Amino acid sequence: KAGVTQTPRYLIKTRGQQVTLSCSPISGHRSVSWYQQTPGQGLQFLFEYFSETQRNKGNFPGRFSGRQFSNSRSEMNVSTLELGDSALYLCASSSGALNTEAFFGQGTRLTVV
Amino acid sequence: GENVGLHLPTLSVQEGDNSIINCAYSNSASDYFIWYKQESGKGPQFIIDIRSNMDKRQGQRVTVLLNKTVKHLSLQIAATQPGDSAVYFCAENSLLGSDKFYFGSGTKLNVKP
Numbered sequence: 001k002a003g004v005t006q007t008p009r010y011l012i013k014t015r016g017q018q019v020t021l022s023c024s025p026i027s028g029h030r031s032v033s034w035y036q037q038t039p040g041q042g043l044q045f046l047f048e049y050f051s052e053t054q055r056n057k058g059n060f061p062g063r064f065s066g067r068q069f070s071n072s073r074s075e076m077n078v079s080t081l082e083l084g085d086s087a088l089y090l091c092a093s094s095s096g097a098l099n100t101e102a103f104f105g106q107g108t109r110l111t112v113v
Numbered sequence: 114g115e116n117v118g119l120h121l122p123t124l125s126v127q128e129g130d131n132s133i134i135n136c137a138y139s140n141s142a143s144d145y146f147i148w149y150k151q152e153s154g155k156g157p158q159f160i161i162d163i164r165s166n167m168d169k170r171q172g173q174r175v176t177v178l179l180n181k182t183v184k185h186l187s188l189q190i191a192a193t194q195p196g197d198s199a200v201y202f203c204a205e206n207s208l209l210g211s212d213k214f215y216f217g218s219g220t221k222l223n224v225k226p
Contacts, residue, residue: 004156033213043157043202043216056213090156092214099145099164099206102214104156 002027004093004105012111018079021108025072025093031055032074033102034066037088046089049074050096081112121200123221132190134220136203141184143205147214148177148188152199160188160201190222198224 005024013019025032033056034046045058049068066076078085088109092102126132138146144165149157161172163179163186170177176189186203200221204214 006156035216042218043204045213045215048213058213101147101159101162102204103159104149106156 004091004103006089006091006105006108008108009106010109010111012113013081014113015081015083017081018077019081019110020075020077021089021091021110023074023076023091023093023105025074025091026103029093029095030072031094031096031102032068032072033092033094034074034076035090035092036060037090037107038086043090046076078110083112086110086112121219121221123223125223125225126193128193128195128224128226130193132188132193132197132222132224134188134190134201134222136186136188136217136220138184138186138203138205138215138217140205140207140215141181143184143207143215145206146177146179146186147204147206148175148186149202149204149216150197150199151202151219157202193222193224195224195226198222 007022031050033048035043037043047066048056052068063079068074088107090107091105094100094102147162148160150160151157161175161177163170163177168179174191178187200219202219203217
């Protein structure tokens with residue numbers, strides 16, 4: 001059974017640009033959550049999608065958005081990139097049922113220059 | 114790595130010794146907890162979970178203890194090996210039917226051969 005796949009693994013963008021990251025969850029999983037990991041703030045929750053609907057949202061500005069497709073694959077988009085958006089973006093996959101394991105992908109390392 | 118800036122607490126143990134990593138949480142409504150291991154350059158890896166109706170759960174070489182009275186979680190690793198060197202995070206789920214996890218800042222485990 002394939003794990004969580006995130007693409008691309010690495011990205012370099014310039015300030016002001018926008019970026020789209022992709023996450024394919026484990027087959028059969030319907031929930032995808034996104035997290036930002038930085039040296040200063042640790043792991044912070046961005047949002048969660050379940051059955052194509054955003055089920056929960058963290059405290060990030062509106063420049064951060066996401067969506068989920070009918071096959072459960074998810075994308076997150078960051079517009080008007082800032083230097084502080086440089087981070088490892090992690091996607092977690094789970095069945096979506098109450099209190100079940102969440103499995104992470106390897107992450108996408110975004111560097112904004 | 115991602116956590117350098119957080120000045121992570123570090124636990125150094127000798128190979129073969131047992132390790133105990135601690136985590137405090139603040140939300141008494143949290144009802145599900147997961148321990149993750151993160152090696153440099155990789156996404157967090159699921160180790161073991163525990164629900165709030167339990168106070169102990171054992172896996173292969175790992176045991177998680179939950180003390181709801183003082184809101185404390187610990188991860189015990191038996192016969193620690195060099196491959197156990199990593200940053201360990203506890204994560205709590207505070208919302209029913211959601212995959213929004215709150216992560217601790219992590220503990221760096223350093224295993225000396």
